[in-house]
Amino acid sequence: MYHYTEHDKAFVQARVDEFSDQVARYEQGKLDEDEFKQLRLRNGLYYQRHAYMLRVAIPYGVLSADQLHQLGHIADTYDKGYGHFTTRQNIQYNWPELQDVPKILQDLADVDMHAIQTSGNCIRNTTTDPLAGAVADEIEDPRPWCELIRQWSTLHPEFNWLPRKFKIAVTGSKNDRAAVQVHDIGLRLVKNENDETGFEVLVGGGLGRTPHIGSVINSFLPSADLLTYLNAILRVYNQYGRRDNLYKARIKILVNAMGIGAFKDAVETEWANSKHEDDSFTTEQIDALKAQFPSAPAIDDVAITEPREIHSNPLFNQWYQSNTREHRDPGRRIVFVSLKSADAPAGDATGAQMQAVAKIAAQYSESEIRTTHEQNLVLPHVKISQLYELWRALGKQKLATANIGKLSDMIVCPGLDFCSLANAGTHTIYDQINTRFDDIDYQHELGDISIKISGCMNACGHHHVGDIGILGVEKGGVEWYQLTLGGHAGNKAAIGKRLGKAIPKEGVADAIEKILATFIEYRSEEENFNTTFERIGVEPFKEHVYAIAA
Amino acid sequence: MPLLRNNEIIENDPWTFFDDEQELHSDWDYAIVTAARFLQLASDGEQLPDGVRVAPDDDVHLLKPYISQLKLICISFPVYTDGRGYSHARLVRQRFGYKGELRAVGDIREDHISFMQRSGINAFDCISMPDLTLLKQLITRFEHTYQPSYPLSKLG
Ligand code: SF4
Secondary structure, three states: OOOOHHHHHHHHHHHHHHHHHHHHHHHHHOOOOHHHHHHHHOOOOEEEEEEEEOOOOOOHEEHHHHHHHHHHHHHHHOOOOOOEOOOOOOEEEEOOOOHHHHHHHHHHHHHHOOOOOOOOOOOOOOOOOOOOOOOEOOOOOOHHHHHHHHHOOOOOOOOOOOOEOOOOEEEOOOOOOOHHOOOOOEEEEEEEEOOOOEEEEEEEOOOOOOOOEEEEEEEEEEEHHHHHHHHHHHHHHHHOOOOHHHHHHHHHHHHHHOOOHHHHHHHHHHHHHOOOOOOOOOOOHHHHHOOOOOOOOOOOOOOOOOOOHHOOOOHHHHHHHHHHEEEOOOOOEEHHHHHOOOOOOOOEEHHHHHHHHHHHHHHHOOOEEEOOOOOOEEEEEEEEHHHHHHHHHHHOOOOOOOOOOOOOOEEEEHHHHHHOOOOHHHHHHHHHHHHOOOOOOHHHHHHHOOEEEEEEEEOOOOOOHHHEEEEEEEEOOOEEEEEOOOOOOOOOEEOOEOOOEEEEHHHHHHHHHHHHHHHHHHOOOOHHHHHHHHOOOOOOHHHHHHOOOO | OOEOOEEEEEEOOOOOOOOOOOOOOOOOOOOOEEHHHHHHHHHHOOOOOOOEOOOOOOOOOHHHHHHHHEEEEEEOOOOOOOHHHHHHHHOOOHHHHOOOOOEEEEOHHHHHHHHHHHHHOOOEOOOOOHHHHHHHHHOOOOOOOOOOOOOOOOOO
């Protein structure tokens, strides 16, 4: 993974010093509330429901064991002993005190981390495939490109005050696990007919109030032109994106208003001028970044293709089937660590759990951990011969729930508990579903299915792209839930279809039960939910859920 | 409002801004007008003032033909959270090759000046008297940045 240079270290240290001074000036009354707010947001610090919340950047979801250990230390020292992993591969702390924040940032800087640009109307943390560098289906490892984008976008003088927040996602694989079609800019590594590497560039995707699937603005951008092209898109957006209405300020609205053709013309015109004058990078620079992401050492013992214990231990086998994936090295597996147990909110981990996973990663996964968009952790490089030991170690930390991709592996936004914009307590719904469907064998029978829950229209829980999307709405002071079906975030990205009128809070698990019953009735063989849904559409589900009891 | 240039407070700024209703007096050398008025005067074939003020939603490209004759370009930031001026500044400085004074006007505060400088702005009409010690610290804090900055051009 990427190791900070002296420049990076000095930079992050300067940022910590700068923010410490800003906090001091704010406390002395020398910075007004409003300006301090803008400055703290660009250091990841929100103020929510009478308390601060700090969002720490995990660049493209990659952590070293030391870094995760430190995140656990921060949870224990400055928070209530836990942290929350987000859908953008970052981590949030919900209870820091303002005067501790400079200390937290210092602790982060000590392990080459920061909270820069994790909020505010600027370029946010770039996200990518959590399995990057470990899967066989990759054209190229996207992480060096993500690091290049991280550096280019960090305190970019021109793009720190955009109309709205701006999110970039990169995938290096044909199987999109980075949801590039629902980002402001999505980048797909591709090869052209001459076997040269470039990017397919998508623009204007996004969820929120008005979900859009991104449009292709360039089907093959030579990789050497990446930064100048991003610069041109950002400049057009910075100049022409709407600033009069918060809800119409994302780039998707601009692309939609202009039409992708006119938007592309504007970008290409700008690019024709600026590609020679703007910041770019040299082959040496990108090669040096690539050298920082070597493959995991090859395993000599290729004879072991699966762990012996799967035949003797059914629980281990169940976990092996659902929580591990093929690695490009046949001697290794990719392991998912589920943060979706019925005991804690989705995506939460205690300080002790983080430190335990750090230790496990050091021992079994080349000291590397990834965070996922689904709010789980990944140990990317585990030797097959050590899987059983690892499973036992995870089990001791209550981190071996065998539910990856299954019904209880829900994405849940913070909701009423922590978010001032929420209409609904998303965690109550999470608990309701967990209680109703607590039979893990039943979940395995259902196959892969995604439930995504957002507490309001801002869609942080990505409900639009869940097989079952659940959106909290408020009517007359009461919480209701709007269900959508058939959304999808991967290659065939699709926005879910509305099931019908909103459902009262107590009725959500009932409705899901009926949806699942319909699915099972129509399912052929081992079909996954989305395949069945594509075949039969929303009607049969609607009829069943809204049928008047006879 | 206090004018800062090259980290010094400038006491006697000779320039005056004329809004679109105000009649221009004869001292053309130090008059600043809006970009809209400037372009109108240009298309009417009138004599042109030496200074212009660019608002966030102006199309800065339209000023390109006049760049070499301008002595002062003001980039207006009515609120510091509106970042369009940063793009305007870079275009003026870098693409159009403007060498004269590029002045930020409006809601200009200490903590944003280093970003403005890096976009090519070299004078700042601040909302209140800047704390020069603080400012020095703010603009020298980052020895290394990830993007090239636009060298401050010498004042003509
Ligand atoms: S979806 Fe709404 S309630 Fe949930 S975190 Fe986002 S803004 Fe808050």
